Amino acid sequence: MSASLTLPAPAKLNRMLHIVGRRYDGYHELQTLFQIIDLNDRLTLSLREDSEIQLATPISGVANEDNLIVRAARLLQRTSGTTKGVTLSIEKKLPMGGGLGGGSSNAATVLAGLNQLWQLGLSCEALATLGLQLGADVPVFIHGHSAWAEGIGEKLTTVALDxxxxxxxHPSVSVSTPLIFQDPELTRDSRPITMARALQGGVSxxxxxxxxxxxKRYPLVAEALDWLAQYAPSRLTGTGACLFATFESEKDARTVAELAxxxxxxxxxxxLNTSPLQDALGC
Known part of the structure; x- marks a missing residue:
């Protein structure tokens, strides 16, 4: 096996996001459709024999020990008991805190990549369970398929979306996810629907x-949503700040993107329905 792996960490969109309840621990019960997209960061994992976990590409303002990819590597090292280490580097394209799942996807890529690089032989289910300790969105990236999700986003059923x-x-603003979920005006009692109804009903x-x-809280997001809605139905992904619209043709999408x-x-x-990470590793 090569002593180094370079792997994609793809983004996701929440094609829909319904909040159907609030749990005793403060987390919210969700129903959502995750779709993988072909926009991604790239990570390089280089094997070390000295058990050190090093980050070659630190992020300004984020301590290395707080970086999610370092935390993912340390979690897997501690759980597996391996004495091997890794040097991590990342080519970052996805905006931080944009609702595209970049941090969770990065963590999933580290877990899946190190599982192979360190020859641990853990199943996708085991990696997803570990990943849940790092973030509710990590399991969908481990499994690597578009999915219907419930619970806090960890109860996954693979689906085929258009x-x-x-x-x-990205409206160039950072949205605080805790602030949104703590807002007293947030809808928390949407009526649960079945996966079949969600898929059959489609965009409507x-x-x-x-x-x-x-x-309401971020006028720059409202401005961008209203602008994009001129060309196609637009929607927030996650808690934002990123938003999106769908187009049948690449030409139409690129025409609008050039204006935006x-x-x-x-x-x-x-x-996509299958993650490029899935294609690369077969997990």
């Missing part, structure tokens, strides 16, 4: 229960 082109905008049934609160790019960081991405 694969349109997406225009994704889909919404994001966080969107109204985010628009005059005001905001903007990407064009294709919807």
């Amino acid at each position: 694969t349109p082109w997406f225009v994704i905008i 049934e889909w919404r994001n229960d966080c969107e109204a609160i985010v628009k 790019g005059q005001c905001w960081p903007t990407w064009v991405a294709r919807g």
Whole structure:
């Protein structure tokens, strides 16, 4: 086996996000559709024999020990008992705190990649269980498929979604997820629906229960959503700040993205049902 792996860490979109309850521990019960997209960070994992975990690409303002990829590596090392180490580096393209799942995806890529690099032989289920300690979105990236999710986002059922082109905008503002979920006006009692109804209803049934609160608290998000809605139905992903619209053709998506790019960081991405990490590692 090579002493180094370079792997993708793809983004996700929440095609819908309903909040159906609040748990005793403060977390919220959700129903959501995760779709993997072909926009990703890239991580390089280089084997070390000295058990050290080193980060070659620190993030300004984030202590290395707080970085999610370092935490993921340490969690796996501690749990497995391996004496091997790794040097981690990341080529970051996904915006931090944008609702695209970048941090969770990075952690999942580290867990899955180190499972192979350290020759641990853990199952995807075991890695997903570990990943849940790092974040509710980590398991979907470990399993590597678009999915219907319930609970806090960890109860996953693989689904096949349509694969349109997406225009994704980041309104250049950071949204506080805890602030949104603590807002007293947040809808917390959406009526639960079945997965079948969610899939059969399609876009007409889909919404994001966080969107109204985010628009109220963050006018820059509201402005971008309203602008994008001129061209296609637009929606927040997660708690934002990123938002997206779907297009049937790449040409149409790129035309709108070119206009959006005059005001905001903007990407064009294709919807996927299987993660490129799944393709690379077979997990």
